[in-house]
Amino acid sequence: MCTGIRLIAEDKSVIFGRTLEFGKDLESNIIMIPRNYEFQGTGPARKPDGLKWKSKYAAVGANAMGITQIIDGVNEAGLAGGLFYFPGYAQYQDVSGAQTSNSIASWELMTWILTNFADVNEVKNKLPEIFVSKVVFGPWNMVLPVHAVIHDSSGNSLVIEYLNGNLVMTNNPIGVFTNAPTFDWHLTNLNNYVGLSPVNIESPKIKNLDLAPLGQGSGWIGLPGDLTSPSRFIRAVAFSQSVIGLKTENEARDCAFHILNLFDIPLGIVRQKESSSNITQYEYTEWTSVSDLKNKRYYFCTYGNRNLRMIDLMKLNLDSKEPVIFEMQSKEKIFEQE
Numbered sequence: 548m549c550t551g552i553r554l555i556a557e558d559k560s561v562i563f564g565r566t567l568e569f570g571k572d573l574e575s576n577i578i579m580i581p582r583n584y585e586f587q588g589t590g591p592a593r594k595p596d597g598l599k600w601k602s603k604y605a606a607v608g609a610n611a612m613g614i615t616q617i618i619d620g621v622n623e624a625g626l627a628g629g630l631f632y633f634p635g636y637a638q639y640q641d642v643s644g645a646q647t648s649n650s651i652a653s654w655e656l657m658t659w660i661l662t663n664f665a666d667v668n669e670v671k672n673k674l675p676e677i678f679v680s681k682v683v684f685g686p687w688n689m690v691l692p693v694h695a696v697i698h699d700s701s702g703n704s705l706v707i708e709y710l711n712g713n714l715v716m717t718n719n720p721i722g723v724f725t726n727a728p729t730f731d732w733h734l735t736n737l738n739n740y741v742g743l744s745p746v747n748i749e750s751p752k753i754k755n756l757d758l759a760p761l762g763q764g765s766g767w768i769g770l771p772g773d774l775t776s777p778s779r780f781i782r783a784v785a786f787s788q789s790v791i792g793l794k795t796e797n798e799a800r801d802c803a804f805h806i807l808n809l810f811d812i813p814l815g816i817v818r819q820k821e822s823s824s825n826i827t828q829y830e831y832t833e834w835t836s837v838s839d840l841k842n843k844r845y846y847f848c849t850y851g852n853r854n855l856r857m858i859d860l861m862k863l864n865l866d867s868k869e870p871v872i873f874e875m876q877s878k879e880k881i882f883e884q885e
Contacts, residue, residue: 578617578873619841637694706724
């Protein structure tokens with residue numbers, strides 16, 4: 548359960564924000580990958596015999612399970628993006644023989660993109676040249692089903708999905724992204740909500756009876772309020788396309804966090820009980836991030852620490868020899884008003 552939005556300020560600054568929900572602790576930290584760092588992709592047999600590449604661009608963002616990979620972040624060229632869970636739909640490519648050395652795992656996809664490319668068009672041109680295989684993710688002993696969204700500093704946005712073993716790339720005109728079903732389905736489903744509006748409904752009159760809305764926000768009557776991916780997609784579109792007053796990247800950043808607060812999931816309100824193991828998994832918002840594509844800054848807060856923190860990529864040593872890790876989990880500070 549993840550929700551992503553893109554906001555574009557009046558000065559053309561681009562902001563990408565998202566929540567990260569999962570039923571297991573991803574043990575995420577912030578990682579900065581420097582330029583010229585060598586990667587060895589994971590082949591379909593879980594061996595380090597996949598695609599080799601050296602990072603052209605430095606990037607910063609969140610990892611998971613201690614891996615030297617970015618699952619959500621921004622690079623020094625102003626390209627940002629994230630992986631989103633996509634169970635039941637992600638089906639990767641069959642890879643064998645000579646194709647192995649030109650393949651990566653699904654969890655390596657965002658790192659490959661952010662360390663190699665500066666904009667959406669470059670990704671669209673080069674992504675068909677590599678393979679994403681059905682390799683098992685060791686920590687969870689499963690093929691990790693994800694799809695991805697990327698945004699560049701010009702405001703272009705692209706959705707990347709692997710469906711029935713084929714790469715599918717779809718332009719994203721609204722910049723919103725969630726989980727299953729496929730992205731084209733979500734766009735079609737928007738047609739069911741064309742009557743929604745931030746403008747209050749005018750008071751109607753039925754015969755001699757005057758009617759009036761019971762409060763502000765009546766234009767949103769019918770807006771789905773549950774936490775499923777289709778409903779969150781509709782709400783994310785409604786809110787991100789209705790906000791005003793975003794003159795600069797800082798105002799867009801603050802607004803992105805306000806919108807994403809509306810998708811925050813406290814521990815316990817979403818549960819999945821596994822009958823075979825009698826274990827209940829609790830889906831909750833582990834962290835929320837916002838990437839500033841203009842200044843190459845990565846903002847984040849976590850479930851246990853709502854204090855806003857920021858890593859400025861351009862102030863780091865982008866030519867360091869090894870990746871740099873920043874602790875993501877920390878205790879929240881309460882500031883007493885004096």
